[in-house]
Amino acid sequence: MTRDEIRAIVLRTLGEIAPEADLSTLAPDVSFRDQLDVDSMDLLNFVIALHAVLHVDIPEADYPKLATLDGCLDYLTGVGVR
Amino acid sequence: MPILTADMSAGTLVEWRKKPGDALERGDIIALVETDKGLIDIEVFTPGVLEKIVVQPGATVPTGAVLAIIRDEAPTGAPPAPAAAPPLAPSPVAPALPPVAPAPPGRLKVSPLARKLAAELGVDPATVRGTGVGGAIRREDIEQAAARAAAPAQKPRAALDRQARLRQAIGAAMARSKREIPHYYLATTIDMHRAMTWLAEENLKRPVTDRVLYGALLIKAVALALKEVPELNSVWRGSEPVRSEAVHVGVAISLRGGGLVAPALHDTATQSLGDLMRRFRDLVQRARTGGLRSSELSDPTITLTSLGEQGVESVFGVIFPPQVAIVGFGKIVERPWVMPGGQLVARPVVTATLSADHRVSDGHRGGLFLAAVDRLLQEPQRL
Numbered sequence: 283m284t285r286d287e288i289r290a291i292v293l294r295t296l297g298e299i300a301p302e303a304d305l306s307t308l309a310p311d312v313s314f315r316d317q318l319d320v321d322s323m324d325l326l327n328f329v330i331a332l333h334a335v336l337h338v339d340i341p342e343a344d345y346p347k348l349a350t351l352d353g354c355l356d357y358l359t360g361v362g363v364r
Numbered sequence: 365m366p367i368l369t370a371d372m373s374a375g376t377l378v379e380w381r382k383k384p385g386d387a388l389e390r391g392d393i394i395a396l397v398e399t400d401k402g403l404i405d406i407e408v409f410t411p412g413v414l415e416k417i418v419v420q421p422g423a424t425v426p427t428g429a430v431l432a433i434i435r436d437e438a439p440t441g442a443p444p445a446p447a448a449a450p451p452l453a454p455s456p457v458a459p460a461l462p463p464v465a466p467a468p469p470g471r472l473k474v475s476p477l478a479r480k481l482a483a484e485l486g487v488d489p490a491t492v493r494g495t496g497v498g499g500a501i502r503r504e505d506i507e508q509a510a511a512r513a514a515a516p517a518q519k520p521r522a523a524l525d526r527q528a529r530l531r532q533a534i535g536a537a538m539a540r541s542k543r544e545i546p547h548y549y550l551a552t553t554i555d556m557h558r559a560m561t562w563l564a565e566e567n568l569k570r571p572v573t574d575r576v577l578y579g580a581l582l583i584k585a586v587a588l589a590l591k592e593v594p595e596l597n598s599v600w601r602g603s604e605p606v607r608s609e610a611v612h613v614g615v616a617i618s619l620r621g622g623g624l625v626a627p628a629l630h631d632t633a634t635q636s637l638g639d640l641m642r643r644f645r646d647l648v649q650r651a652r653t654g655g656l657r658s659s660e661l662s663d664p665t666i667t668l669t670s671l672g673e674q675g676v677e678s679v680f681g682v683i684f685p686p687q688v689a690i691v692g693f694g695k696i697v698e699r700p701w702v703m704p705g706g707q708l709v710a711r712p713v714v715t716a717t718l719s720a721d722h723r724v725s726d727g728h729r730g731g732l733f734l735a736a737v738d739r740l741l742q743e744p745q746r747l
Contacts, residue, residue, distance in 0.1 A: 302621060319620070323645065326577060330572055333573070342564065342568070
């Protein structure tokens with residue numbers, strides 16, 4: 283799966299968690315928490331949704347790596363999602 | 365129209381989920397109501413048969429108004445009970461509106477086109493209110509029902525209007541609380557090293573879908589601590605505080621766009637941590653997207669608020685009437701901590717607070733409660 287394909291999935295998942303957010307203006311290097319006012323429950327739902335779509339099991343210790351859009355894409359491409 | 369929260373004075377009937385003639389069991393969802401807290405599923409508090417719908421969709425009526433008549437199935441000759449009887453003191457009843465003329469049960473009038481469309485869209489025609497001649501269900505009725513089902517969070521009124529009313533409702537309830545309840549406030553600092561270490565290890569064993577958030581530990585610890593200081597698990601009924609046998613912790617949940625709601629996690633103390641987490645996750649989701657049940661709003665016996673994720677180190681809550689206490693948790697921070705042997709170490713700690721009603725308890729009992737929460741969090745495996 284290409285980085286752009288993963289990006290589309292990540293953004294769609296974020297849109298379901300924060301439907302009021304304008305994701306077209308999402309800064310890739312600023313944390314979701316600061317931009318979207320997400321909390322730990324949102325983050326858990328995000329991880330569960332990524333697990334369902336990408337079949338990737340993200341350990342809790344790796345959650346900080348998912349804090350930004352760039353971080354997410356680096357992590358998910360790094361673990362080789364298909 | 366049930367009183368779901370202390371700050372609720374009226375509600376708008378959005379749609380009926382049952383029709384006259386339907387058998388009802390306790391806990392069935394009978395109607396969808398819009399309140400300042402959002403769209404709420406109204407549950408039936410008494411079994412029977414829906415005899416008559418009194419309030420039509422779209423009507424806004426005050427709390428205490430009769431929405432429908434439920435006939436008791438038992439042949440006792442007792443008069444029919446009002447549907448969704450208010451769990452708190454009722455307000456004056458509004459004049460009844462003309463009842464809808466429904467189709468007889470089992471003989472729904474549905475046009476062939478509407479029936480075909482209903483099958484395509486996954487809509488049960490029995491749940492749709494027909495607007496055609498004699499209550500016949502038309503294609504437009506099916507389309508509207510499908511649209512409502514697809515967008516549960518859609519607000520019948522403008523979002524800004526809802527926000528203004530939500531702020532007004534919260535303000536009214538909090539002003540009443542500060543005016544009538546003599547609050548006292550306590551705080552303690554809790555070492556979270558054991559709890560967080562145990563939780564990290566526990567989550568390693570769990571599939572991603574069953575992982576437990578730290579908030580669930582706090583909820584369970586509060587629920588169990590109430591068993592030791594049960595007067596904090598009370599609600600005012602008229603002029604008397606009444607202790608609740610069951611512990612229904614209300615969890616303060618921030619809503620997107622502002623405001624908050626604090627629905628109950630029923631029977632919090634008796635749930636396993638895994639079950640509690642699943643229900644907590646479901647509750648937060650429904651609080652933010654629509655679908656809270658009326659009992660979840662009316663049943664909390666104490667409230668827990670946590671603002672740690674916003675970086676706040678301590679929060680002293682305002683008690684939600686008719687409850688008598690609210691527990692607060694701040695952010696987990698690393699602080700110097702003196703161990704029993706005198707060694708100074710860095711430990712993750714959290715500030716736990718209690719705001720409680722001095723008419724029901726005093727600082728001594730409140731202190732015992734916070735000490736119990738602390739003790740329980742030192743043995744997370746037992747939660």
